[in-house]
Amino acid sequence: LQKLDRFSGLFWVILSLVIAIHSHRLGVGSVSNPGPGFIFFYAALFIGLMAMLLLAGSWTRKAEGSGGGHFENIHWMKVVLPFAYILLYALALEKAGFIICTFFLIFLLLRTIEAKRWFVATFVGIAAALGTYAMFELWLHVRLPKGVLGF
Amino acid sequence: MYIGNVMLLVLNLPLIPVWVRVLKIPYSYLSALIIVFCLIGAYSLNNNITDIIVLWFFGLVGFFAKKFEYEPAPFVLAFVLGPMIETALRRSLIMSDGSFSIFFQRPIAAVFLSITIVALAVPFFIKKRIGAGLASDE
Numbered sequence: 232l233q234k235l236d237r238f239s240g241l242f243w244v245i246l247s248l249v250i251a252i253h254s255h256r257l258g259v260g261s262v263s264n265p266g267p268g269f270i271f272f273y274a275a276l277f278i279g280l281m282a283m284l285l286l287a288g289s290w291t292r293k294a295e296g297s298g299g300g301h302f303e304n305i306h307w308m309k310v311v312l313p314f315a316y317i318l319l320y321a322l323a324l325e326k327a328g329f330i331i332c333t334f335f336l337i338f339l340l341l342r343t344i345e346a347k348r349w350f351v352a353t354f355v356g357i358a359a360a361l362g363t364y365a366m367f368e369l370w371l372h373v374r375l376p377k378g379v380l381g382f
Numbered sequence: 383m384y385i386g387n388v389m390l391l392v393l394n395l396p397l398i399p400v401w402v403r404v405l406k407i408p409y410s411y412l413s414a415l416i417i418v419f420c421l422i423g424a425y426s427l428n429n430n431i432t433d434i435i436v437l438w439f440f441g442l443v444g445f446f447a448k449k450f451e452y453e454p455a456p457f458v459l460a461f462v463l464g465p466m467i468e469t470a471l472r473r474s475l476i477m478s479d480g481s482f483s484i485f486f487q488r489p490i491a492a493v494f495l496s497i498t499i500v501a502l503a504v505p506f507f508i509k510k511r512i513g514a515g516l517a518s519d520e
Contacts, residue, residue, distance in 0.1 A: 239450050263480025270468045302449060313417070314442060320421065321434040336421075337414045345410040355411060363418055373426045 233289040240286035247279035309344055316340060328378020329368070333360040 250271055260266025320336045338356035341347040347355075367373040394401070404412075424437040447457075478484035485491050 235450055239446075242446075261480065262475055262482075265472045265475055270471060310445065314438065317417065317421070317434075317438050317441070321431050321438060324425070324434070325431060333418055337418065340414045340417070341410065345414075347410065355414075359415060359418060363415075363422065367422055367426070373422065374429055375422070375425070376429075 233292060236285055236289035240282045240289060243278055243282035244286065247275040247282060250275035251279065312343055313340060324378075325376045326378060328380055329375040330360045330364050331378065331380070333363060 254268030254271035254275060257268030257271070258266030259268050259272045316336055316339050320332050324332050334356045337359045338352045341352040341355055342349070364375065368375045407415075420437060421434055424433040425431070427433050447454075474484050475482075485495055
């Protein structure tokens with residue numbers, strides 16, 4: 232458990248630092264005339280303080296087991312791959328367009344994560360990409376990226 | 383907003399059987415569609431890829447938060463109340479010329495602040511008392 236607390240404490244310390252730096256750039260202002268970054272800055276300081284208390288506690292507390300139980304029995308590929316696909320989707324969306332990217336995203340999710348057959352993954356990928364395009368772009372008039380191919 | 387919520391209620395009540403039927407779709411297909419809907423929702427806010435990257439990042443944070451057993455309720459409360467707190471706190475500080483006494487001098491604010499302090503303090507004292515009870519038993 233201490234090890235997990237160290238990881239999460241470190242994460243929140245880093246995040247609070249990033250928020251504090253960026254909110255300082257926005258302008259903290261004073262108590263009588265708060266700037267746009269006022270709340271964020273002091274919220275970041277509070278989060279940082281809490282995270283440091285968590286970190287300090289993780290070193291001073293007695294050992295309460297390894298804490299590895301939270302991450303046992305996880306198929307890491309089923310976690311890493313969807314995140315990788317979504318990141319690739321975000322990077323390729325404006326270049327390749329919504330339909331192509333969505334087809335590949337659903338195809339890869341079904342084929343590699345859910346182990347569906349080629350035919351099923353392809354069919355569902357095409358149907359979902361065209362269906363969501365029709366629903367959002369044509370019906371709800373959401374402006375989805377067209378990509379270099381124009382769709 | 384109120385009209386929108388009323389319209390949602392009017393539309394959704396007769397459609398409850400349809401929404402229930404959605405749950406009969408196998409989770410493997412449903413999860414892929416949920417991801418796509420989330421991505422479209424994030425992108426359509428500002429037509430900006432950065433929003434998808436933010437979604438990706440907080441998806442990652444959410445995964446680890448679940449594994450680290452963080453309670454989701456305070457997160458949701460903070461997301462809903464955060465912008466309201468920001469506006470109200472700034473307005474109050476400007477009104478009081480930077481004095482925090484405005485939160486204690488007004489009766490409604492003072493009552494709620496007292497309740498908050500009691501709610502924060504009570505678990506601490508209960509824990510301390512239980513600890514003292516265990517020590518005396520030994």
